[in-house]
Amino acid sequence: MSNQITGRLIEIGQTVQIPSKNGGNPFLKREFLLDATTHDPYTGERNQYENILPLELSGDKCSELDNYRVGDVLTVSFALQGRSWTNQDGELKRMASIRCYKLEGRKPAVQQPVQPVQQPVPQPASASYPPTMAQAFPPQVDANGNPKDDLPF
Numbered sequence: 001m002s003n004q005i006t007g008r009l010i011e012i013g014q015t016v017q018i019p020s021k022n023g024g025n026p027f028l029k030r031e032f033l034l035d036a037t038t039h040d041p042y043t044g045e046r047n048q049y050e051n052i053l054p055l056e057l058s059g060d061k062c063s064e065l066d067n068y069r070v071g072d073v074l075t076v077s078f079a080l081q082g083r084s085w086t087n088q089d090g091e092l093k094r095m096a097s098i099r100c101y102k103l104e105g106r107k108p109a110v111q112q113p114v115q116p117v118q119q120p121v122p123q124p125a126s127a128s129y130p131p132t133m134a135q136a137f138p139p140q141v142d143a144n145g146n147p148k149d150d151l152p153f
Contacts, residue, residue, distance in 0.1 A: 003077065003078050003079065003080070004075055004076065004077050004078070005034070005036050005053070005075070005076055005078070006036065006073065006074065006075045006076075006106070007034040007035050007036030007037075007051075007053070007073070007074065007076075008034070008035045008071060008072070008073055008074075009032060009033075009034060009035075009068055009069070009070055009071065009072045009073075009074055010033045010034070010035045010052070010070060010071075011032060011033040011070065012030075012032045012065050012068070012070065013030055013031040013032055014030070015028055015029070015030045015062045015063075016028070016029050016030065016031075027058065027059075028058060028059055028060075028062050029056055029057070029058050029062070030056065030057045030058075030062040030065060031054060031055065031056045031057075032054075032055055032056075032057075032065060033052055033053065033054055033055070034052070034053045034055055034074065034076060035050070035051070035052055035053075036051045036052075036053055037049070037050050037051045037052075038051065053098065054098070055076060055078065055098050055100050056097060056098065056099060056100065057099075057100050057103075058099060061100070061101065064103050065103070067103075067105070068103070068105060072105055072106075073105070073106040074103055074104065074105055074106070075103075075104045075106065076100050076102070076103055076104075077100065077101055077102035077103075077104075078098050078099060078100045078101065079098075079099050079101065080096060080097075080098060080099075081096070081097050081098075081099050082094065082095065082096045082097075083095050
């Protein structure tokens, strides 16, 4: 299951190279801020509590941010990652990061031509189904009290 969030891009950081401890290729990391503050679905009013998320891309994904500008609306697929380590004082430390693996810009809405609404063709009352209460009850009877029908046989 994928974690996704949609918001407006408000800041794009520079790609940072973190040298490898064992002399290998450097680690690439790029951070950005996404404003995912909600809006009231009825009034459109922005929630008073902001939801600004610091997100990051790593490796080859860092260059994907070059396709977007501040103000663009993005849907971001991400994974939560956590690490623990012991610092110089012997304390156990923990860290969590939100690692993004897919960015999708929201496409502008395409205007569809307005189709005229077709009204349903009215049906005669005798052809409607299910029968209305006036048609179904009470059944029509002849002078002798027998049910009246139109059948010739």
